[in-house]
Amino acid sequence: MRTVTYAPTDWDTQPPRGWRLGLANWNYRMRRIFGRRARALEKKPFRPSPTAQPLFSFAVLGSALTFGMVEGGHSKIFADQASAFLGFGIEEVRIAGLDETNQTEVLLALDRLGVASLPMMNSGAAQQALLQLPWVETASVSKLYPDILAVNLTEKQPVARWQRGRNSAVSVIDQFGQVITQQLSPDLMHLPLVVGDGAEYQVAEITNYLRAAGWLRSRIYAAVLVSERRWNLVTHEGIIIRLPEHRIEAALSRLEQQEREQQLLDKNLRVIDLRFADQVVVRLAPAETAAREPKVSAPATKL
Numbered sequence: 001m002r003t004v005t006y007a008p009t010d011w012d013t014q015p016p017r018g019w020r021l022g023l024a025n026w027n028y029r030m031r032r033i034f035g036r037r038a039r040a041l042e043k044k045p046f047r048p049s050p051t052a053q054p055l056f057s058f059a060v061l062g063s064a065l066t067f068g069m070v071e072g073g074h075s076k077i078f079a080d081q082a083s084a085f086l087g088f089g090i091e092e093v094r095i096a097g098l099d100e101t102n103q104t105e106v107l108l109a110l111d112r113l114g115v116a117s118l119p120m121m122n123s124g125a126a127q128q129a130l131l132q133l134p135w136v137e138t139a140s141v142s143k144l145y146p147d148i149l150a151v152n153l154t155e156k157q158p159v160a161r162w163q164r165g166r167n168s169a170v171s172v173i174d175q176f177g178q179v180i181t182q183q184l185s186p187d188l189m190h191l192p193l194v195v196g197d198g199a200e201y202q203v204a205e206i207t208n209y210l211r212a213a214g215w216l217r218s219r220i221y222a223a224v225l226v227s228e229r230r231w232n233l234v235t236h237e238g239i240i241i242r243l244p245e246h247r248i249e250a251a252l253s254r255l256e257q258q259e260r261e262q263q264l265l266d267k268n269l270r271v272i273d274l275r276f277a278d279q280v281v282v283r284l285a286p287a288e289t290a291a292r293e294p295k296v297s298a299p300a301t302k303l
Helices: 023-043 053-072 075-088 103-111 123-131 199-212 248-262 286-292
Strands: 092-096 136-144 148-155 160-163 170-173 179-181 193-195 220-226 230-235 240-242 269-273 281-284
Touching: 092 103, 103 123, 103 148, 123 136, 123 148, 160 199, 193 199, 199 220, 199 248
Parallel strands: 092 148, 160 193, 193 220, 240 269
Antiparallel strands: 136 148, 160 170, 170 179, 220 230, 230 240, 269 281
16 A cells, blocks of 8 residues: 655745745645634633623523524514514505505505514515405515515406396406405496306406497496306396397497497387397387287177
8 A cells, every 4th residue: 555644845834936826825825824723722712701701691691592482482473573673673564556455454464474573574475465365466575674565466457247146246257257356346336247157257258349349338237148158238228139149249230230220229129139140130118019009999798
């Protein structure tokens, strides 16, 4: 076996010169610095100075308390209170994107997390808490040190009011048919009303047709889905407009032409049937039908 014995050279006792500068010079400096510190520690054990002894004792005591809090399951509470004491308590919550959502709802959702300081606030947990609010679609939470929590919200867009049946509650839904809320404010009463089981999932179709037929939109009270296949439109006057299952746009164009020529929606009608491709069929209201029926008197009977 070959044995190599290391012997000190000029490289260990003095800095190299000339072409040997560079990495060798760096190694020499490190050996001199750390070798001197190591020899000093061997000769003199560590003792804090009299002025540093209170701080050292406080650090040891704090470490012991922290270890006890962790073992007892109270570390988060301790860290939260300590952070607030050091000036990192949440003093202000800035909220952007509020429309239908109330500011109090946001503050209560954050308060349920039980966190009072900025460092201990979990942004992910705060985001999930805000997403549970009925109107919130997206939420982001950021920390502005030392004491500001910034919240940015994007709310869901309501497209219609939906009623499953005649005696069912009315809900506000989005374009995907998801229920947002059942609390209807006066600002939401302008939304179109769709009725029927499954109508919430086809709401985008009928609202697009009504939006395209702008002249008709203000006359419609509700759109009723029939057998989950086709729509009936009900005007504010109670006229039922029966739409076909397909080619709805063409049917509404025929109705628009008839409205310009005969003002059908202003007449005393019960039904306007657009399910036939080549004609528009109307049915008179019961009162109008009775008025047009001929009156026949019964013959006299002799006794």
